[in-house]
Amino acid sequence: MATIKANVVCVTSSGGLPIFSRKIGDGDPLPFSTVGSLNGVHLFGKSKELILKSAESEHYNVIWEEYDDSIILVCVAPKTGVDLAREVIEKIYHAIIMFVGDAQIRNLKNVEPFKKMVRRAYPVIDCIMECFDLENNEMNPSMLGLVETTMCRESKTLKVAMDAFVDTIGTHHGFLTIEGCVAVATDGWWSISPIEKQILSLIIRTKSNCTSFDVPIYLPYTCPKTPLRFVSVCLISSIRVNALCGSLPDLGSITQKSYQCWSPIIKTLKYAVLTFPRSLATSEFHDSVQGFLLVNLPVGKCLMCASLKTTKKKCKSSSEKLVTFYHHASKVFTRKDPTHQPLETYWVAEYHKLHSLKEDDNVICILYHAGVPTSSMRYVTRQTLNLILSQGEQEWNHAHLRRETT
Amino acid sequence: MDSDTKAFVKSSTLVNSDWHKTPEGENFFRKFFSSSSTGRKLYGVLERPAVFDGIEEVTYKILFIGKTGAGKSWAVSQLAGLPNSQAVCDTFGIEVTDVYWPVKIWDKVILFKLQCWDAGDSSLKKYNHIMEACQDKVDMKAFVFSYADAATFSELPGYINTFCSKDLAQAASIVIGTRHSSNGGNQVTAREVEAFKSTYGIDVQSLNQQLASPHSPQLSGEKTLENMQDLFNVMNSVCEILWIRDQQYILNSSITV
Numbered sequence: 001m002a003t004i005k006a007n008v009v010c011v012t013s014s015g016g017l018p019i020f021s022r023k024i025g026d027g028d029p030l031p032f033s034t035v036g037s038l039n040g041v042h043l044f045g046k047s048k049e050l051i052l053k054s055a056e057s058e059h060y061n062v063i064w065e066e067y068d069d070s071i072i073l074v075c076v077a078p079k080t081g082v083d084l085a086r087e088v089i090e091k092i093y094h095a096i097i098m099f100v101g102d103a104q105i106r107n108l109k110n111v112e113p114f115k116k117m118v119r120r121a122y123p124v125i126d127c128i129m130e131c132f133d134l135e136n137n138e139m140n141p142s143m144l145g146l147v148e149t150t151m152c153r154e155s156k157t158l159k160v161a162m163d164a165f166v167d168t169i170g171t172h173h174g175f176l177t178i179e180g181c182v183a184v185a186t187d188g189w190w191s192i193s194p195i196e197k198q199i200l201s202l203i204i205r206t207k208s209n210c211t212s213f214d215v216p217i218y219l220p221y222t223c224p225k226t227p228l229r230f231v232s233v234c235l236i237s238s239i240r241v242n243a244l245c246g247s248l249p250d251l252g253s254i255t256q257k258s259y260q261c262w263s264p265i266i267k268t269l270k271y272a273v274l275t276f277p278r279s280l281a282t283s284e285f286h287d288s289v290q291g292f293l294l295v296n297l298p299v300g301k302c303l304m305c306a307s308l309k310t311t312k313k314k315c316k317s318s319s320e321k322l323v324t325f326y327h328h329a330s331k332v333f334t335r336k337d338p339t340h341q342p343l344e345t346y347w348v349a350e351y352h353k354l355h356s357l358k359e360d361d362n363v364i365c366i367l368y369h370a371g372v373p374t375s376s377m378r379y380v381t382r383q384t385l386n387l388i389l390s391q392g393e394q395e396w397n398h399a400h401l402r403r404e405t406t
Numbered sequence: 407m408d409s410d411t412k413a414f415v416k417s418s419t420l421v422n423s424d425w426h427k428t429p430e431g432e433n434f435f436r437k438f439f440s441s442s443s444t445g446r447k448l449y450g451v452l453e454r455p456a457v458f459d460g461i462e463e464v465t466y467k468i469l470f471i472g473k474t475g476a477g478k479s480w481a482v483s484q485l486a487g488l489p490n491s492q493a494v495c496d497t498f499g500i501e502v503t504d505v506y507w508p509v510k511i512w513d514k515v516i517l518f519k520l521q522c523w524d525a526g527d528s529s530l531k532k533y534n535h536i537m538e539a540c541q542d543k544v545d546m547k548a549f550v551f552s553y554a555d556a557a558t559f560s561e562l563p564g565y566i567n568t569f570c571s572k573d574l575a576q577a578a579s580i581v582i583g584t585r586h587s588s589n590g591g592n593q594v595t596a597r598e599v600e601a602f603k604s605t606y607g608i609d610v611q612s613l614n615q616q617l618a619s620p621h622s623p624q625l626s627g628e629k630t631l632e633n634m635q636d637l638f639n640v641m642n643s644v645c646e647i648l649w650i651r652d653q654q655y656i657l658n659s660s661i662t663v
Contacts, residue, residue, distance in 0.1 A: 119495035207501065209448060209488050215499030216533060234450040250539040251500055259451050266452050
């Protein structure tokens, strides 16, 4: 049991019939009897009009969540935090909806066909669960429930090509990814809900081994009734153009059109890969800035640059520090106290300092060299934020303005 | 028509099947494969392997057909030399993988770009648009069965009959047996395969289970190529069948003109 890092089990609400069980880490999955007992205690509470939300053992947390009076998801995870487990369950639920449609969950009568359908979501579910396995996986911003973006200097050229591309295939939802990070996207794509965007990004991660794919997908908030087609074409290795579209045009013609639209700017694409992820003009940053994480919460996107000054080896620890600090900062900024609304927070450690600032919808966290005077961090942070926003102004703020008007 | 194709398949040795053992071929493949045994890289639609710059390229669409669990996705990943992603489930929707393969036909090296279309069996049946997209302009049907599962083999005739509509009549055919074990333990016998070949006149090729081993040791050039003999067999046959189909097509249309 000790080597298992986390388990997620799905059973039917009505009879406790198992639908799936996924685990991360080595070792056996949860035995049937344990699954039965976990469902049993939840059911017992329900009969007494009690909703069992969570329980703790010496090493593990157990979280229950029932959806649509139809399925129950149970997560058994190490005691890293109940919040994380809840987020994971919520994401898994959305992943299931996106692959099978919510009508299937609501009207769940026959378990066997449903079980088969849910298998489609396994790769994405496993991908979501990776956040429990920090020994083997880098702490990355996708674990924050945000879409990871990258800002490139070529974004204007890419945006023009993207708009032309979505026009030719007749959709509003298109985006371009470099190593899985969104480089440019249409306004239509930014306007779909954050969780939808995030799961679409995960699908790209799980299917990175094919030249193109075409998957029927439901969008629980944008288009819940009929599946759309989620189409992705690899342009050059690590760059993919992706779109949500209706029944036409077919995959063959989309592939052809993506060749026509993107081949004239292949040099720009190659340059964008070469400079990734250091796609910002690093020389303009203040000397003490080692890395930053910029988050736009309403849109659900973030921009991480953990390697401004450090070598790649140190990059991992920088990103971990930033992500951990962001967790802290977001808690501080969302504190429900009407008399006191903090807008800044900082940490001082032996080898580094961290400072975070909230401005409108943006939260920026900066990792500093320990030598920076604490009092000047506020100034440098603000300066850095303005610098980043001015570089990619069009893309970053455009989405945020649009969000406010809708 | 069928018997014609059959005769061609049996008699021809258009593609130099030992080309990879010649210095010229070995040189190409050494650069094409990465240091790990079957590793190659995925090429996007805007690029192609730089090793083959200046070499004539021909593109074909191959549709992989077979029962769920027959190993369609596995076969594609083997042919592409890419790590096999999740084998946990039936492929959902369509996945297309472009596989590049150089062959020597007569005295000329030609680069085949094979667009391998793989759609889960249930997606094909459920979604009309997927079936239509898959069947559009197919050059070859690759019927897949697994040596580890006799049912996937016994249902092949059913699939061959289903996929014979007008659109697909022009397409060539091949059968690929996956998860072949050289130390026995195959659920499908060599005799059954031979009988199938003579009944349907379709070439049957096998991919060895061992190819799939994720921990295959890094072998030095010569041994690696030997190790992948069945991959070479499959790829060379696929290219040859497609080439012959084209030659026949050109021949026929020139007669009608």
